[in-house]
Amino acid sequence: MLGLKRTKRGCQTKMIARVLLLHAVLVGQVYGNWDIDARIVQGSNADLGEALQFLKEYDAEASDMCFRVSTAQWKYATNMTEANKRKMMEEQALKAKFDKLTWRKAITFDWTRIPDVEVKRQLRMLTTNTRASLTDDKFNELHQLISEMKEIYAHVRVCPYAFNGEKPMFCDLELSDVQKIMASSRSHFELLHIWKEWHDKVGTPMKNRFIRYIQLTNQAARINGFLDAGEEMRFAYEDRDFDNDLAISLQKIQPLYKELLAYVRRKLIDTYGPKVVRPEGSLPAHILGNIWAQDWSNIPDIVLPYANFRNFDVTGEMLKQGFTPLQMFQMAEEFFTSLGLKPMPPEFWRHSMLEKPNGRRVQCTASAWDFCNRVDFRIKQCTEVDMKNLITVHHEMAHIQYYMYYADLPHLYRDGANPGFHEGVANAVILSVFNPVHFRRVGLFENNTDLYELNINFLMLMALRKVAYAPFAYIIDQWRYELSESGTTKMNSLWWDLRQTNQGIVPPVPRTDYHLDAASKRHIPADVPYTKYYVALLLEFQIHEAMCRAARFEGPLHECDVYRSREAGRVLIDILRNGKSRHWRDVIRALTRGETDKISPDSMLRYFDPLLRWLKSQNRRERVIGWTTFKEDKALFEPLVLSGARRSVRSIFIVFVFAITVTYNSLE
Structure with a gap:
């Protein structure tokens, strides 16, 4: 055939x-x-x-x-x-x-x-959602472009910051080094240097390739019958109202997000001063603990409210109890079997890579694998004994559970109900696992979990991961849709305009359309759709709430742990076994007992409601909840206006003054 x-x-x-x-x-x-x-x-x-x-x-x-x-x-x-x-x-x-x-x-x-x-x-x-419609030469060209962009990304190396003013001997920092510096450094000058180095060296070399990539993906989409590649990407969700529903969901999240941003901004000003963080304005992208400013979870030392209730890390207790990587996987398996789900098959234990082997190079990024033969499922992870890896083990094993439950379906249906379901399910499990109540139940946390201060600290930490991430996850594909529809002439200014409008984030130094800052995120050059991560963010709270309701949990949603609840497990199994065989709206309708068939932020907002009330009390003296869009911020990334042969002197002046200010501040 x-x-x-x-x-x-x-x-x-x-x-x-x-x-x-x-x-x-x-x-x-x-x-x-x-x-x-x-x-x-x-x-x-x-x-x-x-x-x-x-x-x-x-x-x-x-x-x-x-x-x-x-x-x-x-x-x-x-x-x-x-x-x-x-x-x-x-x-x-x-x-x-x-x-x-x-x-x-x-x-x-x-x-x-x-x-x-x-x-x-x-x-x-x-x-649909295929580039196979292209002629062979263009099909091969597109794959070659993606391969080349991924190679450029993988081989970027940046120079370290010279604290003594001397030029560094080696410029050999790779992405993992960059991420560690952005997470741990509290030197504004070092963070600014690393941020600029990474963004300058990643996007610019691949800009022409990316423009051609957009042209070819549009050609494929139009042959398939779509207006452009963006319309075809959205079609994967099989719902004409999907894009509007997502826009409405982000609007609902914005009040919580703006309260969080106002609180975080005040703490950042206390740390870095008003010369670095503009009062009432957007946040500069380099001081949020992440090279992409996609979440702010690496700055708890700056923003967590109650210093004496800060430590949720159970790594010390794991080491004290003598945990091994194998025990971590066995603990995760027991979590799922306690819900009535399947144990890992013999092939999993025989073929998985659970620790980093000696004597050979491996890719250590944790991932779950389905070999499509209905029996072979594996996890690849260079597991270390700490809390972060324990959470990752549960997350990846949730993917394996999904694989096992839909294994007998036709190949086309062996996937999540929509592109966001796999991550949504895995993250929903983590809402029970990364939870002081759960850690206490499994003997890894001894503190009183009813303390108000501990709960606010916990919710703040979760908000830095989840709420701060929402607008970032939303805008990446919105940017791609706009490029597919309107062209690639102002790619970088469009990127920063979306970030400032939706996220309240601005670049820390002037950027032009010579740059391609969106490509600093690997999913852009690697041709990986991103809307699924925003969808997963909303889904994880919907699934978590449905499981908690099935478990007859009563209390604040963030305290719910469904461990050992067979009723909650049945809710999860109903999602897993259907794979993609049912429309995702039908799956959500069953999940919510007919209350809705939409992906909704309501469960997420209920989860964070105690924090929202606390933030409002903390921000009552703030003049601006959210951010003001200053002209000086816009001038950082908007292209200079041309009027005949004359450039806008005012725009040039604003950028010039800002550049001088940054230089002056770095010398102080």
Whole structure:
């Protein structure tokens, strides 16, 4: 059916010509009242039997291809040799060819006239959110561009800050070093230097490649029947109102976010002074403990309210009790079996990489793996004995539970109900695990969990991770959508305008459209959609609340721990076993007992309600809750205005004065 050797070049050319002709017919309808479904490229074959046979053969071959690629990727990730890398690239290239052949066969069907609902849905899934519609040369060019951008990102090295004023001998700091400095340093000058070094050296070298990448993804989307790549990305959620619903959800979160920002700003001013942090204004991106300012969880020493109730870290107790990496995984397994979920299969314990091996290079980033053969599931993690790794173990094992429960579904349905569900489920589990109440129940925390100060500190720490992250997670794909729709002429100024408007964050030094600061986040050059992380953020609280309700928990939502609740486990199992076979709205409707079928921030807001009330009392004397948009801040990233041959002297002056101010402050 899809055997790679059977395809003839002439058939490929005719098929592409047919697609382009059909697209030309459809494009005239794009701006009318047609539904997107009517625009998606499709053929004339409405034979249900042939469609069923095609999907049956696809299911077997796609599962086999997934196993081959996953196996090659695993071998390279756990033993980074050149031979393993070549094998992985060969398998990935074969997978790309397989995807193109699948698409070419799928578009011969007119799925709108096929009576079987499941067949229609699966055919539509195979013909959208794919670049297989591109000609071979452009398809290969796109993959090469992404590969090159990822290589640029991986090999960026920056210079350390010279505290003594001397030029450093080596500029060899990689991303992990950058992250550690941004998290731990409290020197404004060092943070400013590292921030600028990283953003200057990452985005600019890949800017032209990224522009071409946008052009090619748009071409693929338009051949598929979409207006642009952004519309096709949103189509993955199978909901015409999805984008509007997300915008409304962020508006609901904003009051809590603005209270948090106002409180954090005051604490930052106390630490760095008003020359670094503008009173009532946006926050400079370099002093929030994270190179992307995506969350603020690394500055608890600056912002946690009650110093005597600060320590939630159970690492010391884990070491005292003699924990090993294996025991950490066994503890996570016991958490899930206490809910009535499945134990890890023998293959998991036999094949997983639970510790960093000696004598070979490995990728240590923790990840869960599904080898698509319904029996082999693994975790790769260089586990160290500390609280952070313990939480990560539970998170990754939640992904394994998802894999195991939907393993018997067709290949196309072996995924989360929408792109955000996998992370949403895993994070919902962590709301019970990273919890003083849970740590006390499992013998890792001895303090009184009812203390008001401890609970406010805990909620503040969670808000720095979750609430601060919300607008950042939202705007990344909004930026990509805008580029796909309106072009790439002002990429950097658009990026910072979105960040200031939605996040209250500005660059610490002037930026121009020569830069590409969004590319400092790996998901941008690596072609990874990001909306799923915002969706997951909302989902984790919805799922957590539903599980707590099933467990008959009464009390503040942040104190709920569903450990040992079979009732809560049944709620989770109902999500896991359906995979992608049901529309995600149906899954949420069942999750909330019919109260809603939307992804909602309401559960998240209930979780943080005690903190919101505390923040309002702390901020009662603040003149501005949120941030004021100052012209000086806008001038940091807006392109200079041209009027004939004259530049806006005022804009130049503002940027010049700010640059002089930054230089002067760094010398004090």
